[in-house]
Amino acid sequence: MTLDALPPHQGGAEQLARLLAQALLAGHWQPGDVFPRELDIGKHFAVSRNQVRNALTSLTAAGLLERTAGRGTLVREMGDWHLLDPLMSEWMTGLVDLDPQLIRAIYAFRFSAEPVVAGLAAQAAQAEDIERLESAYAGMKSSAGSVEARAEHAEYDVAFHDATYRASHNLVWRQMGHLLRPSIMALIHRSQHRTGPLDDSLARHRQVLDAIRSRDASAAESAAREVLRRTAIDLGIVS
Amino acid sequence: MTLDALPPHQGGAEQLARLLAQALLAGHWQPGDVFPRELDIGKHFAVSRNQVRNALTSLTAAGLLERTAGRGTLVREMGDWHLLDPLMSEWMTGLVDLDPQLIRAIYAFRFSAEPVVAGLAAQAAQAEDIERLESAYAGMKSSAGSVEARAEHAEYDVAFHDATYRASHNLVWRQMGHLLRPSIMALIHRSQHRTGPLDDSLARHRQVLDAIRSRDASAAESAAREVLRRTAIDLGIVS
DNA sequence: CTTGTTTAAATGTCAGACATTTACTAGACT
DNA sequence: AGTCTAGTAAATGTCTGACATTTAAACAAG
Numbered sequence: 177m178t179l180d181a182l183p184p185h186q187g188g189a190e191q192l193a194r195l196l197a198q199a200l201l202a203g204h205w206q207p208g209d210v211f212p213r214e215l216d217i218g219k220h221f222a223v224s225r226n227q228v229r230n231a232l233t234s235l236t237a238a239g240l241l242e243r244t245a246g247r248g249t250l251v252r253e254m255g256d257w258h259l260l261d262p263l264m265s266e267w268m269t270g271l272v273d274l275d276p277q278l279i280r281a282i283y284a285f286r287f288s289a290e291p292v293v294a295g296l297a298a299q300a301a302q303a304e305d306i307e308r309l310e311s312a313y314a315g316m317k318s319s320a321g322s323v324e325a326r327a328e329h330a331e332y333d334v335a336f337h338d339a340t341y342r343a344s345h346n347l348v349w350r351q352m353g354h355l356l357r358p359s360i361m362a363l364i365h366r367s368q369h370r371t372g373p374l375d376d377s378l379a380r381h382r383q384v385l386d387a388i389r390s391r392d393a394s395a396a397e398s399a400a401r402e403v404l405r406r407t408a409i410d411l412g413i414v415s
Numbered sequence: 416m417t418l419d420a421l422p423p424h425q426g427g428a429e430q431l432a433r434l435l436a437q438a439l440l441a442g443h444w445q446p447g448d449v450f451p452r453e454l455d456i457g458k459h460f461a462v463s464r465n466q467v468r469n470a471l472t473s474l475t476a477a478g479l480l481e482r483t484a485g486r487g488t489l490v491r492e493m494g495d496w497h498l499l500d501p502l503m504s505e506w507m508t509g510l511v512d513l514d515p516q517l518i519r520a521i522y523a524f525r526f527s528a529e530p531v532v533a534g535l536a537a538q539a540a541q542a543e544d545i546e547r548l549e550s551a552y553a554g555m556k557s558s559a560g561s562v563e564a565r566a567e568h569a570e571y572d573v574a575f576h577d578a579t580y581r582a583s584h585n586l587v588w589r590q591m592g593h594l595l596r597p598s599i600m601a602l603i604h605r606s607q608h609r610t611g612p613l614d615d616s617l618a619r620h621r622q623v624l625d626a627i628r629s630r631d632a633s634a635a636e637s638a639a640r641e642v643l644r645r646t647a648i649d650l651g652i653v654s
Numbered sequence: 655c656t657t658g659t660t661t662a663a664a665t666g667t668c669a670g671a672c673a674t675t676t677a678c679t680a681g682a683c684t
Numbered sequence: 685a686g687t688c689t690a691g692t693a694a695a696t697g698t699c700t701g702a703c704a705t706t707t708a709a710a711c712a713a714g
Contacts, residue, residue: 260591484706
């Protein structure tokens with residue numbers, strides 16, 4: 177894989193990092209491959225070696241690359257990626273050709289974890305948490321059905337689930353909310369055909385909200401499970 | 416807070432990063448405080464500005480600091496920390512005066528998550544996973560009881576739980592194994608008085624192992640819950 | 655009192671030289 | 685032939701000094 181296939185970029189090491197990271201996430205390099213040298217990257221994108229090093233530092237911190245003096249830069253395998261690094265979530269968001277294996281892994285995680293989180297939320301939610309959930313739900317409802325508001329709907333969807341994680345009032349669970357955005361955004365690109373099921377999804381979200389509001393942990397658990405069962409269908413994981 | 420209270424250091428930006436990170440984790444600075452300037456840090460520890468910048472880059476990536484040109488470096492609050500960053504786990508490990516609130520948060524997370532993980536492990540474990548679990552269990556058993564082998568015992572303990580997360584065969588859950596080390600290491604410093612309960616803990620770990628081996632998900636769940644209930648006592652969270 | 659300008663101080667960036675690590679190559683010796 | 689030993693090239697890592705940019709505060713003009 178060469179750099180030629182990548183789009184141009186403008187401004188900042190962060191942009192460059194995103195560009196390279198998304199190429200890696202899309203699998204343009206195989207694990208074990210040697211990554212282009214600093215100077216080549218700098219020449220190709222017309223940026224200083226500093227910018228390149230800053231970008232590569234981020235990718236290395238995220239577990240995408242492994243650098244050693246003398247040898248060069250190697251591409252690490254998916255199992256070494258720091259999927260919970262917020263930067264990773266940011267890079268994954270908006271990436272259309274994300275590895276299906278990765279999408280499945282994230283979904284499987286959510287399917288096992290989110291019911292528990294919803295249960296905790298039902299126990300720990302404060303008034304402000306309920307408010308966030310209601311606000312997100314209202315946004316989902318208002319943007320449901322129309323095709324042009326799909327992106328907006330996804331944002332409210334993310335907000336709803338993120339509010340659930342926050343309502344658990346646990347520092348660790350809350351960090352994991354970052355994973356929601358890429359997971360839910362992937363859903364947009366996978367299910368651009370159907371529009372009918374949205375009402376269904378909406379009703380299930382409402383049940384989660386109601387269960388948390390009434391502090392019914394087990395009801396929240398099973399309601400969250402139903403939401404995710406629906407998501408699995410939309411993602412094309414099950415039929 | 417000044418730098419004077421920190422121990423000296425030798426060699427490498429990573430050492431410096433660990434030093435500063437541990438000071439931050441121990442709460443030596445309040446959130447919102449201004450962190451010392453690059454040049455002051457460099458002068459104090461007799462390192463180049465480069466090393467300081469590399470160290471601060473790591474701390475910033477971990478969510479411990481927030482840097483903006485012109486303003487300076489600010490200390491972020493605990494809610495912004497990237498607790499799931501492997502570097503954080505490394506820094507937290509071996510830190511004696513970790514914030515009790517943090518220990519509780521991590522424990523609460525484990526208490527809610529680990530039963531689920533054990534259940535998944537019972538479904539997905541391969542032969543090599545069982546082997547890892549058995550090997551770790553054997554190590555725990557051989558190092559049980561003796562006071563001088565306490566550190567060794569903790570390592571096997573970490574290995575056992577990490578093997579559980581790995582056995583779930585989910586990329587996301589597996590990442591979370593990093594949190595185990597600081598959590599279990601904190602246990603050493605908190606329960607340096609008792610030695611008797613170790614047999615108890617050992618028996619409970621064995622039940623987890625057996626349940627996973629026999630592919631009994633619900634049994635694995637409740638066994639993991641029992642292990643963590645014991646851990647809560649040893650951590651002094653409940654009595 | 656408000657607005658605009660200057661000044662100081664902090665982080666960010668650049669460029670070049672140099673250091674260090676690594677892998678490969680060529681040769682000397684047995 | 686085989687093996688050890690320089691030696692060389694190439695990559696990342698580091699240092700240094702200067703400069704750029706951003707921010708906040710001081711200060712002056714209206």
